[in-house]
Amino acid sequence: MLDKRKFYINGEWVEPAAQNDLYVLNPATEKPIAVISLGTAVDIDRAVAAAKKAFETYGRTSLEERLALLEKLLAIYKRRYDEMADTMTAELGAPKTMSREQQADVGVGHLQGYIDALKRLKLREKLSNGDTLMREPIGVCGLITPWNWPVNQIALKVVPALATGCTCVLKPSEFTPLNAMLYAEMIDEAGFPRGVFNLVNGDGLHAGAALSKHKDIDMMSFTGSTRAGIAVSKDAADTVKRVTLELGGKSPNIVFADADLEERVTASVLECFNNSGQSCDAPTRMLVERSAYEDVVAIARRVGREATVGDPTREGAHIGPLVSHIQFERVQALIEAGVGEGARLLVGGPGKPEGFETGYFVKPTIFADVDNSMRIAREEVFGPVLAIIPFDTEEEAIAIANDTSYGLAAYVQTGNQERAERVAARLRAGMVHINGGPHRYGSPFGGYKQSGNGREGGTFGLEDFLEVKTVHLPDAA
Numbered sequence: 021m022l023d024k025r026k027f028y029i030n031g032e033w034v035e036p037a038a039q040n041d042l043y044v045l046n047p048a049t050e051k052p053i054a055v056i057s058l059g060t061a062v063d064i065d066r067a068v069a070a071a072k073k074a075f076e077t078y079g080r081t082s083l084e085e086r087l088a089l090l091e092k093l094l095a096i097y098k099r100r101y102d103e104m105a106d107t108m109t110a111e112l113g114a115p116k117t118m119s120r121e122q123q124a125d126v127g128v129g130h131l132q133g134y135i136d137a138l139k140r141l142k143l144r145e146k147l148s149n150g151d152t153l154m155r156e157p158i159g160v161c162g163l164i165t166p167w168n169w170p171v172n173q174i175a176l177k178v179v180p181a182l183a184t185g186c187t188c189v190l191k192p193s194e195f196t197p198l199n200a201m202l203y204a205e206m207i208d209e210a211g212f213p214r215g216v217f218n219l220v221n222g223d224g225l226h227a228g229a230a231l232s233k234h235k236d237i238d239m240m241s242f243t244g245s246t247r248a249g250i251a252v253s254k255d256a257a258d259t260v261k262r263v264t265l266e267l268g269g270k271s272p273n274i275v276f277a278d279a280d281l282e283e284r285v286t287a288s289v290l291e292c293f294n295n296s297g298q299s300c301d302a303p304t305r306m307l308v309e310r311s312a313y314e315d316v317v318a319i320a321r322r323v324g325r326e327a328t329v330g331d332p333t334r335e336g337a338h339i340g341p342l343v344s345h346i347q348f349e350r351v352q353a354l355i356e357a358g359v360g361e362g363a364r365l366l367v368g369g370p371g372k373p374e375g376f377e378t379g380y381f382v383k384p385t386i387f388a389d390v391d392n393s394m395r396i397a398r399e400e401v402f403g404p405v406l407a408i409i410p411f412d413t414e415e416e417a418i419a420i421a422n423d424t425s426y427g428l429a430a431y432v433q434t435g436n437q438e439r440a441e442r443v444a445a446r447l448r449a450g451m452v453h454i455n456g457g458p459h460r461y462g463s464p465f466g467g468y469k470q471s472g473n474g475r476e477g478g479t480f481g482l483e484d485f486l487e488v489k490t491v492h493l494p495d496a497a
């Protein structure tokens with residue numbers, strides 16, 4: 021078992037202020053693989069102080085200096101790529117193939133996307149009225165990242181902070197801290213100045229709140245549940261710091277009868293199950309045109325039955341466990357709610373899959389005949405659970421799709437491009453995927469309504485970490 025009880029503060033691995041151990045469990049075996057420390061407000065104070073001091077000089081570095089450091093970080097990440105993938109398989113339970121092809125890949129893709137965006141960024145420009153506009157780093161940033169796509173969110177927050185000249189304190193999820201500590205090693209090896217990047221492990225109630233409330237933090241960037249995002253916003257309000265949030269989702273997936281049903285429904289079910297369903301933008305509500313409804317149900321049932329769970333250390337397209345016992349119980353409660361509310365169970369259901377009594381494994385589950393008022397249609401399940409809802413008209417589909425407190429992503433499947441774009445324009449979501457169109461590195465990621473505010477990735481992601489200053493000269497000609 022790994023001893024990972026130290027924090028990375030001011031360029032060194034240091035002992036925590038108090039001994040408060042937490043075991044990191046392998047979700048497939050339920051056995052501890054590492055021990056970490058849960059940080060306190062004292063640890064956060066120390067990290068923030070280091071970041072504040074480092075900002076005095078790092079905030080004045082040139083764009084070229086920061087680009088050189090990011091290029092070094094990219095080379096190091098590529099060299100240690102397999103190590104990162106294996107770490108996430110062990111602590112998250114993502115199957116080996118998925119970890120290598122998706123979970124670890126985002127660390128390369130987002131970093132390269134930010135490097136490309138930084139090269140295009142104008143830090144100083146003349147406005148049409150003659151005034152000068154300058155973009156400057158916002159300062160010391162508090163970054164809180166989740167467990168479901170851990171390196172994805174670390175890259176989307178740490179990299180733009182470092183790229184724009186900010187300094188930062190990262191508090192990763194206590195369920196998946198090992199990949200964050202590995203990332204800290206990479207940043208150290210890349211040669212970023214002392215105090216520019218700091219890492220303190222801990223839970224949200226103590227370390228997270230101390231970070232959000234801290235008077236010397238200029239900005240908070242948080243990814244996680246909507247409930248926790250509200251808490252971060254309230255904690256940050258007293259010091260009027262900037263807050264960006266990437267929160268939950270209940271993404272509609274509108275399937276029209278003229279779509280290639282076999283291809284698009286199959287892909288949609290598999291995308292819902294990807295990462296064991298633990299993705300905020302997963303297409304978890306499949307809205308199906310009535311004339312194609314039974315055909316879609318039959319395809320979904322077949323794909324769901326063919327989906328398997330398995331040992332995450334094996335290669336393959338199987339589904340791994342959920343991250344923790346807490347998450348397992350939440351998903352089980354919502355599956356049982358779906359049964360209790362009268363939805364038609366096509367595949368899966370409550371309990372663990374046969375042969376997987378150990379580990380936080382869940383049966384891939386599909387419900388049909390769901391009403392949008394049911395809990396499984398309104399709450400973010402965050403497990404491999406799909407709800408299928410019928411509709412009769414385009415207008416009804418749009419109404420059902422938008423009838424949610426979330427607005428992160430949406431999906432449209434149709435053979436009519438004009439209709440696809442017409443519907444996409446009316447969906448209240450930050451991202452719309454048409455006929456399997458993927459999210460590409462460098463494009464903004466984020467949502468409407470209670471899915472958060474701000475955008476991550478590429479140029480938009482850099483801008484969240486920048487202040488805008490206008491310089492008014494006496495002669496603006």
